[in-house]
Amino acid sequence: MKTKIKEFVLINIGMIMVSAGMYFFLMPNNLATGGANGLAIVINKFIGGLSVGWIMIIINLFLFVIAFVIIGKSFGGKSVYASFGVSGIIIVFQKFIPIKNPLTGDIFLELVFGILISGIGMAIVFNQNASTGGTDILAKILNKYFHINLGKGVLMCDLIITIMAAFAFGIKLSLYAMLGVIINGYVIDNIIDGINVCKEVTIISKNSHKIRKYIREDLEKTCTIYNGVGDFSNENKEVLVVILGRREFITLKKFINSVDKDAFITVNNIYEAFGDGFKSLTH
Template structure:
């Protein structure tokens, strides 16, 4: 089992709450089966209305985890198990105690806002090393036994569910569901990039020792010192390489401006940084 910190617990819980809210108040009341186990559960609920969608998701996840255990082994991790069954639990609470109602009569608004909320929640769950199980498991099985790439497998499974939704609920709701499947994948990727964005800096300054001390003592970070050679000055120089959060970058930039306005700073955005001081490389 992977380590499960309090921060992970809080962020994953918030993520699955957003997914549950988007499903219960936007997609489920409008029969938008936008892929995944949740989409399949919406379709099944249409034929067995006595079973709430949250309970159907729970049943499907239990079946899928059992199949995965037999075919892929048991390496799911505590986070994925928590997110998968926690989502069903939150949906059951919403369905039992809050009786979700349609918030808008406009199908486009329901599809778009629901996709935005669900995509944001899923991105938070993925960003903290978990997943909600479901069709991820089917994609891994297809990858193992039929050598289909996981991304393509996941998209294929979701599109089959979307097409089934189209046949069940009609062309309008079905096409919106297919659009949500495409939009969700893109949105999740972009949001994960946004969560993990950092600033990569290369600094050339005659006050490098002061800058290094500021990075270590004030920002509680480290940096790498590279040896370089000035093409114009023909002098040996030292280049500082450091990766910082946006807020830390602003503080360092202000400090360098004060002590060496003629310093050279190159700044790039990086979308994932793993290792000490950043995201755990074991996630």
């Protein structure tokens, strides 16, 4: 239950960030940086009667119907919720915080901040095994029928939208939007890596039994034990390997320092870990 509540809260935080980045920074500058929102900005240029938020709802509704028919239910209820949630939040912003002009007049500054805020929001949503819809759905269709990598599929769809933006807003804004698409990909990948990063710690110590006990009882983790032999000393040694979160690693490092200042430790970054104590493979 706690996991579900945490997931729900994080998805909503991500949705608000995505909506804020789009509404306050990208939309006032007509920066169509891909996705359903980018397409909605382009369409809004030609159909002024509908707000960007409502156009996004129509686009996502159309895409989810196609996804349901072609892909099946694999896109998940959370993605449906997040997609329409972002559109709904933008509609609320438009009603209660109307913006007619860009905040600063510096298009590059607003592009960077818009992409950073919305990109971090998307990364949070993606990390909960959901998506904000739009070109993600088209990418899944391309993957199913043409075996195109999902990341490349999203990039292809987004670049097509930025080309459409050239006809709506001119080459300059289209190039800014294309730059935004590229930055957005890097932001999402790096944020997700940062959220999921764990530490693989290898420990060789004369007090390995104390360290094992601390890992098991205080950190509530388990380690793998290998039997090794020192090349110079020819002594048998226990080699402990454990995967921990960043905070747990800091705590363990302090404990090891207190029981064996000469312990040998190596640390590697692990960007995803599945199984007991970590994410489920079916998540």
